[in-house]
Amino acid sequence: MNQRMKLTVNGKDRRVTARPDAYLIDVLRDDLALTGTKYACGMGECGACTVLLDGEPVFSCLTLAIETQGRAITTIEGLTRDGVQDPLQQAFADRGGVQCGFCTPGMILSARALLDEQPHPTEAEVRRALSGNLCRCTGYAKIVESVLTAAEE
Ligand code: FES
Numbered sequence: 694m695n696q697r698m699k700l701t702v703n704g705k706d707r708r709v710t711a712r713p714d715a716y717l718i719d720v721l722r723d724d725l726a727l728t729g730t731k732y733a734c735g736m737g738e739c740g741a742c743t744v745l746l747d748g749e750p751v752f753s754c755l756t757l758a759i760e761t762q763g764r765a766i767t768t769i770e771g772l773t774r775d776g777v778q779d780p781l782q783q784a785f786a787d788r789g790g791v792q793c794g795f796c797t798p799g800m801i802l803s804a805r806a807l808l809d810e811q812p813h814p815t816e817a818e819v820r821r822a823l824s825g826n827l828c829r830c831t832g833y834a835k836i837v838e839s840v841l842t843a844a845e846e
């Protein structure tokens with residue numbers, strides 16, 4: 694039986710009606726039309742579905758929506774404020790950190806969590822923070838460079 698839920702997404706309270714076993718990714722994409730969060734493996738292995746929960750990266754394909762009530766959910770859409778992109782978004786675009794773009798929202802959110810905790814990370818720290826996010830296009834060098842560039846700025 695469906696259940697009413699109140700989620701806080703990108704700073705706004707959103708009400709949805711969904712099954713109690715609905716995963717957060719499905720509620721974000723299907724009920725709230727926040728399709729920047731990507732679905733790939735569905736098993737916690739690729740990081741494409743990464744969102745922030747109270748500032749920490751989580752796999753939304755493994756997170757029950759109902760359990761996120763009362764916590765702050767941030768999706769890639771929430772990083773653009775008043776039309777201004779997060780420096781990470783700009784750096785990924787400028788530095789070639791985006792190719793097909795499928796991994797990019799998850800990469801950027803994992804990187805945002807890192808920079809919020811450690812504004813000037815080393816390359817090793819960047820690589821560790823992104824280790825749960827897979828990219829099949831870039832070879833990672835441009836992604837790491839993008840994060841370090843954003844940190845400099
Ligand atoms: S879709 Fe969630 S980790 Fe791959």
Ligand code: FES
Nearest residue numbers: 793796828829830
């Ligand atoms: S840019 Fe294509 S998967 Fe990363």
